[in-house]
Amino acid sequence: MTDDLDQAATALDREYVFHSWSAQASLKLPVIAGGLGTEVWDFAGNRYLDFSSQLVNVNIGHQHPAIVKAIQEQAATLSTIGPATANLTRGQAAQRILSKTPAGFKKVFFTNGGADANENAIRMARLHTGRDAVLSTYRSYHGNTGGAIVATGDWRRMPNQFARGHVHFFGPFLYRSEFWATTPEEESARALHHLERVIQSEGPQTIAAILLESVPGTAGIMIPPPGYLAGVRALCDRYGIILILDEVMAGFGRTGRWFAFEGYDVVPDLITFAKGVNSGYVPVGGVIISDEISATFDDRVFPGGLTYSGHPLAAASIVASIDAMESEGIVENARRVGADVIGPGLAALAEKHAMIGEVRGEGVFWALDLVTDRATREPVGADVIGRLKSAMTARGLMPFSADNRIHVVPPCVVTDDEVARALDIYDEAFSAVSA
Incomplete structure (x- = not known):
């Protein structure tokens, strides 16, 4: 019987499911x-x-039983409701997330995952600054939607170059240094010099945001060397650039902190999240927005939205997840x-x-x-x-x-x-x- 179920699952998958990042004919997937x-x-x-x-x-x-129970109870109460409503669970989820951020963040915009979180963070930065360009590193992954995949630095952006205004630079990585560095301090200083020269060469007045993974994940789990993220923050302040830190993979416990950036003497302007906020039990992501950027849209329409933004099942899973992570x-x-x-x-x-x-x-x-x-x-x-x-x-x-x-x-x-x-x-x- 168990072999029959394994075979049925494999047969159905091979016949009907189209898989990501794969040549379909050669797939051999575990059930x-x-x-x-x-x-x-x-x-x-x-x-x-x-x-x-x-x-x-x-x-x-x-x-995890607490998250499963929360989803079940929310499904029995209100399975779905549109984002153009107020919802208690959605508000509680945003409140729980903001309780883990530094001072200066007041709003959460919910998305369906990490890629569209980065898309909307880029949109916010462009509208807030009136600039267009976005700088990100070659060793990075930010998602597989139009702008997020072009912000990504690895090979996957190459067949997908549909978005405008993206520039890449080399971030620090001492083990395979692009800067002939021999110490973490040298790598940090030289990488910051390189970034400043890219900013100057592209024209600071054209750059809306620098988008970085706090700790690059898929690209190799590269711990930032001393002073690097703080130095990027200083460059952003010097040139009026928004700093977006992508915490999609590194956030919510993965580095042993609620947010990875907490270990590196830096506070960004926008924080993107997904994955660990509810362990993927229901698809969800979002942007945590600084007070200054949030105020931009107090009397100005934010031209973005998603049908499932702040979906109540996702929100319930966030509340239960953060509460369990705290209590346990x-x-x-x-x-x-x-x-x-x-x-x-x-x-x-x-x-x-x-x-x-x-x-x-x-x-x-x-x-x-x-x-x-x-x-x-x-x-x-x-x-x-x-x-x-x-x-x-x-x-x-x-x-x-x-x-x-x-x-x-x-x-x-x-x-x-x-x-x-x-x-x-x-x-x-x-x-x-x-x-």
């Missing part, structure tokens, strides 16, 4: 029947530690387990396996940068990543990979014992592939 906490399983009962958090969004873990110490757990267990464990793996060129991260947000040679830092190829993923899956772990990296990104509720199990699986997989 997932259920999940709880940090584990998922198929119909045959094979269980996997989810060290991908799916798309690095299931921060509170699978099937989930953000604190992410910070502790990252510092005390994941970080040291991955460092020990790197000592053992020469393929691991660098370990970087914080909280439950880590990357293993894999190389063929530590001296040259030449990245491993897709074939190596494919074999590693297969070896990990066969041993009961669902991995996350990007380019030449394995990202170690479990839910924020992960336990020490679960990390120990995962580290053993990583160790075995690296040994098998190296052999």
Whole structure:
């Protein structure tokens, strides 16, 4: 019976579902029947530690009872209502989110996800400043809608160049430095000099916003070097540019803080969020708006809206998620387990396996940068990543990979014992592939 269900799920998927970022004919996808906490399983009962958090969004873990209950109760009360109404749950969700921001933020604009959060943040910055250009880094991912994908720096923007006014620059990344730096301080100073020269060369009077991931996620979990984000803030202030920090992946516990930027002496003008705000139980995202930018639209129409903006099921899931994260110490757990267990464990793996060129991260947000040679830092190829993923899956772990990296990104509720199990699986997989 279980085999029949697996086969039926696979057959239906192959016949009718068109998948993102994929050549359709060669897909071989796992079937997932259920999940709880940090584990998922198929119909045959094979269980996997989810060290991908799916798309690095299931921060509170699978099937958290408080969130499931909140969605069920909201569905029984009011399943949907348009954004041109006031709704108690929507207001409570915005209030919960704003309770975690620094002073100076007063409004939340709800979207359906992270990409349209970035789209609307860009729109707000352009309307507020009367300028057009948006600067973002080459090593970045901001979503797959018209403007967000062009703001993205990696290859995925190239077939999708439909939006105007986007300029890219190199952000700091000492391990693969574009600036011939040898220390974090040098990398920070030289990256800031580069950014200022780009601003000056493009014309400060044309630039509406700089859009940055507080900690770039899909691009490699690159922790900002000392002074970098504060330096970007200073450049924005000097030239009258809006600073948008993309917290879609890094926010709501992922770095062991409510917002990643809290660790870097910076306060942006606009904050975008999605993913971890409710662990993806219902699609939702949004823009947290500073007082100054919010006031721009007090007597001026904001020309943007979405049918499902502030959807009550999504709002209920946000309220329940933030309340559970507070009462259960989930953000604190992410910070502790990252510092005390994941970080040291991955460092020990790197000592053992020469393929691991660098370990970087914080909280439950880590990357293993894999190389063929530590001296040259030449990245491993897709074939190596494919074999590693297969070896990990066969041993009961669902991995996350990007380019030449394995990202170690479990839910924020992960336990020490679960990390120990995962580290053993990583160790075995690296040994098998190296052999």
